[in-house]
Amino acid sequence: MELICPAGTPAAYREAVEAGADAVYCGFRDETNARNFPGLNFTRDELREAVAHAHSRGVQTYVALNTFMRAGSEDTWYRATDDAVAAGADAVILADMALMDYVADRYPEQRLHVSVQASASNVDAVSLLVESFGAKRLVLPRVLTVAEIANIARQVDCELEVFAFGGLCVMAEGRCSLSSYVTGKSPNMQGVCSPASHVRYREDGPDMVSELGGFTINRFGEGEPAGYPTLCKGRFHIADDDGYAFEDPVSLDVMEHLDALRAAGVTALKIEGRQRGKAYVAQVVSSLRAALLAPKDERPQKLAHLHRLSEGQRTTSGAYDKKWR
Amino acid sequence: MLLPRPLTLVIDRLPLALVQRVISQVFNRALQQHPDLFDRLGHEADKRFCFTPSDLDLAFIVHPVSRSIRVSRKSRAPRCDAGVTGPMLTLLALLEGRIDGDAVFFSRSLAVSGDMEAMLALRNALDDCSFDLPADLAGMAGPLAGPFRQLAELVRQRALAGLV
Numbered sequence: 001m002e003l004i005c006p007a008g009t010p011a012a013y014r015e016a017v018e019a020g021a022d023a024v025y026c027g028f029r030d031e032t033n034a035r036n037f038p039g040l041n042f043t044r045d046e047l048r049e050a051v052a053h054a055h056s057r058g059v060q061t062y063v064a065l066n067t068f069m070r071a072g073s074e075d076t077w078y079r080a081t082d083d084a085v086a087a088g089a090d091a092v093i094l095a096d097m098a099l100m101d102y103v104a105d106r107y108p109e110q111r112l113h114v115s116v117q118a119s120a121s122n123v124d125a126v127s128l129l130v131e132s133f134g135a136k137r138l139v140l141p142r143v144l145t146v147a148e149i150a151n152i153a154r155q156v157d158c159e160l161e162v163f164a165f166g167g168l169c170v171m172a173e174g175r176c177s178l179s180s181y182v183t184g185k186s187p188n189m190q191g192v193c194s195p196a197s198h199v200r201y202r203e204d205g206p207d208m209v210s211e212l213g214g215f216t217i218n219r220f221g222e223g224e225p226a227g228y229p230t231l232c233k234g235r236f237h238i239a240d241d242d243g244y245a246f247e248d249p250v251s252l253d254v255m256e257h258l259d260a261l262r263a264a265g266v267t268a269l270k271i272e273g274r275q276r277g278k279a280y281v282a283q284v285v286s287s288l289r290a291a292l293l294a295p296k297d298e299r300p301q302k303l304a305h306l307h308r309l310s311e312g313q314r315t316t317s318g319a320y321d322k323k324w325r
Numbered sequence: 326m327l328l329p330r331p332l333t334l335v336i337d338r339l340p341l342a343l344v345q346r347v348i349s350q351v352f353n354r355a356l357q358q359h360p361d362l363f364d365r366l367g368h369e370a371d372k373r374f375c376f377t378p379s380d381l382d383l384a385f386i387v388h389p390v391s392r393s394i395r396v397s398r399k400s401r402a403p404r405c406d407a408g409v410t411g412p413m414l415t416l417l418a419l420l421e422g423r424i425d426g427d428a429v430f431f432s433r434s435l436a437v438s439g440d441m442e443a444m445l446a447l448r449n450a451l452d453d454c455s456f457d458l459p460a461d462l463a464g465m466a467g468p469l470a471g472p473f474r475q476l477a478e479l480v481r482q483r484a485l486a487g488l489v
Contacts, residue, residue: 009365009453011422038442039365039449196441208436226431277452280425309428 001261002268003292004062004161005285008040008275013050015282020289023060025093026050026274027191032080033064034095034117035274036191044083051088060090064274066115067191068096068174078102085110093139094118095174095188100133113137116163117188119174126156137161139270142252143171145322146260153265162261165284166272167311168252168318170232178231178246182213194230201229225249225313233311251310254320255291255303280309326487327380327412337382345396348385351462352394358461363389365450372443375405378413389447407439407447414484419448421456423485 005021007013016024027033029041042050051061063084069077077099084092085107092110094100095117103112116139120126129135137159140149153160170176179193180186187193200211206222210229217234220226227233227249236245252272254261261269269292271284287306291299307315328336336344356362363370370389377384377399384402386395397403409416411434418424419435426448429435437444459477466473 009449011453011455037445037449038367038369039446039453196445199441200439201437201441203436203438208433220433223433226433228427276427277425277448278422280428283425308432309425311427311431313431 001258001266001292002161003285003288004268004270006166006271006274006276006281007050008035008037009278010042010046010050012274012276012278012281014053015278016285017054017057017059019282019285021059021285022268023062023090024050024054025062025064025270027064027066028080028083030076030080031070031189031191032067032077034066034115034187034191034193035064036067037275038196040275044087047084047089048087051090055088061088062091062093062113063087063089064093064115065099066093066095066117068117068188069098070189074098081107091137097129097133100129100135104133108134111136113139113161115139115174116141117174119172123152123155126152126158130156130158137267139163141171141173142168143173143319146257146264146320149261149266149320150264159267160265161268161270162254162266162320163252163272164254164261164269165288165306166251166276167228168247168250168316170246171319176232182215182231194228199229227311248314248316249312250314250316251307251312252318253303253306253310253315254317255288255299257317257320258291258299259296283309326414326484328378328414333380341396341398344383348394348396350465352387354465355456355461356392359454359456362454363392363450365453366443366446369440369443369446372406372440373403374443374447375402375408376416377402377408377410378416379410380412405439407437407441407444409435409437409444411435414487417458418485420451421458421481422452422454423481426452 002022004023004025005016007016007024007026013024027035027041054061065080091113093113093115095115103110112133112135114120114129114135119141120129120138121141121143126138135158139161142163174188183195183198185192185195194212198213202209208220209216210218212229217231232246233249235242273280287303290302294302307313366389374387375384382399384397384399386405415434419426459474463470463474
């Protein structure tokens, strides 16, 4: 299986290549991708250099253009697509069907991957995108069990990529409005979930309090591992209980299901984390590469340290190992 | 991992003017080596960032647009737009991109405050800049550049072993 690795900066990109990525995914410094964070991402020149560097090492570059086009500003996405193709992107990762149509029409030779943000999670949805736009690969939402993934793989005519490690969303990918509700901005449209401009931290005695859009969303006791300041990982007072209503601050790790995913017909494993630093990229990519090459009984040892890098310093296999229905 | 107590006692007793002079030289040297350091900051370059080592009685205030750094005692640190507090070695490791900022934040070894958009932009700018402090600063040691670099690399190696 291929290892698809994140890069938010050229430095992280180089680390991913060095650490054993088969492909690196990245985006431009604007709202055309779902990690539109301050100081992050690539200029057109940086992308061209990254693609050339990767190709010289036999590594591919996928460009994420996976937000939904804003009415009246479609040209921003079309220009980004033109530039990604011109830079030599080996694939573009898209969520908006109109943009898929643009690529299929203008660049029929360009490899098209469907982003997790498209939220295609059943055979009919996947087949529609393959037949309509010639999608070669689909990144599955993190809502499916391994058995469900295997079932889809048997019936569709494209490659499947699944998230293997990293941040975990609330499983309404491409449809989540929690960030919009509090801040007016969302990963789907502006490329930012819980934008940093709306985040504040303050100390309250030994506690750290996180605020989003003026709302207190969490309070971490002294020494308690923290998570991202997203509403989905906020703690709420419900009835007589204070706790996580949507999900705990925890990262995804499905490497224990590696053989099952391989048997299911999965083509590629994706590491989440374009917003993370180059040290994270180097450590996670090299560890997952080592695990992919190792016999099953040696894998846990190669991955054991990764929980320390994870949100809340904990990991879960999430829906892949779904036990709640 | 904290700085050894005897070392912090010495540093905290140094005259502030001397610390300011040394830090300014180090800062200017770093900017010479990495002139594009602040390019990723965009409009956040006009913000003031305060770095406060938890194991020293010092605060370092960086103003990217004027390419300046100011050192003060913690109690006299001016108000800044964004701040980060953590052990000195952790801050240096972050500066070099040797550890992941989010992971250190999750572990609560680091505290951030103020304008998070500015802080995130700075974090990403630093992370993309390939700082190598022993190599970058060795030139300041003149004829002792070689031994300085070797010693600094050894110190870094031991410090990182305690961090990661």
